């Protein structure tokens with residue numbers, strides 16, 4: 001993405017994170033057979049900026065695609081200038097930046113036969129009459145004209161705006177679309193998303209290297225991680241969400257730990273044991289276990305049952321409520337209304353109960369059960 005455009009987006013809502021081609025390639029290599037004769041829609045993708053467009057345009061014939069549709073949203077602060085190439089005349093600059101449009105590709109051929117042209121170049125692709133660029137009202141994925149395009153699509157592939165992830169996924173489910181989309185792992189705990197994972201309607205893809213993605217972005221990278229890249233933002237906890245069958249779903253976690261009450265404390269307010277790392281799931285425990293949300297990355301529905309989300313009102317009912325804690329340091333009473341969190345007893349826990357024992361709270365946990373527990 002051009003630097004001038006990045007500057008233009010600095011004050012905007014934080015949805016401008018552009019995916020690298022290498023990350024798209026790394027994930028989509030696992031889905032190739034699913035694309036043959038399919039209509040692919042990238043509906044948060046300015047063809048001039050998006051590597052999703054580039055990916056599918058470059059591999060249009062290799063994947064055997066029937067059609068590629070990309071739509072560009074007029075609210076995107078980095079979209080605009082390149083359109084001068086196509087739509088003329090413009091009244092003023094402001095109008096340029098507000099243009100929404102779609103590109104529909106149905107044929108990709110090496111027009112001059114020298115093989116040297118980058119087939120992902122939009123201008124070049126549009127020299128072919130079978131490929132069309134036309135305007136849209138807004139390009140908002142929720143708009144009726146975009147929904148009409150969604151209806152045409154077999155598979156939707158994109159990195160949608162983080163701020164609208166719930167709405168975006170809900171729409172895909174409503175129209176019963178196959179999809180491969182980027183999202184943050186925190187979305188696992190959303191009340192609109194978790195039930196889909198629990199019911200095996202959605203699962204996680206292969207993911208980004210080291211669980212973190214570098215996106216081209218206009219925002220300043222405030223993270224202190226060592227692997228900073230120029231003009232990019234590193235976002236940890238990013239993953240792919242999909243409902244397309246992938247081999248990874250059938251891989252089992254190799255369980256090498258054995259249960260012992262000393263190593264796996266039971267929650268004070270729920271009948272399950274605390275397992276703070278997925279790798280530590282005991283192979284022989286047949287009861288309920290609380291695991292971190294990163295477990296979803298390894299989840300195989302033949303190996304485990306997802307019981308509930310151990311966080312969030314309404315998701316689970318703790319067997320005990322704590323009216324007030326005493327802070328062991330200040331000796332003050334603290335009222336903790338969040339009785340939907342899980343707590344474990346710890347000798348040096350941060351909270352002192354009225355009964356005189358110490359607790360620590362654990363945050364997001366998924367409550368699971370091993371379907372086939374067995375001794376080592």
Ligand SMILES: C[S@@+](CC[C@H](N)C(=O)[O-])C[C@H]1O[C@@H](n2cnc3c(N)ncnc32)[C@H](O)[C@@H]1O
Pocket residue numbers: 015016017018019043044045046049050051052073075076077139140141142158159160161162164
């Ligand atoms: C996370 S960025 C990803 C862009 C591109 N898909 C990629 O991965 O490189 C999300 C994009 O969606 C656009 N967007 C925001 N709201 C939108 C909406 N309601 N409809 C369609 N696109 C939207 C943003 O302007 C932004 O360009």
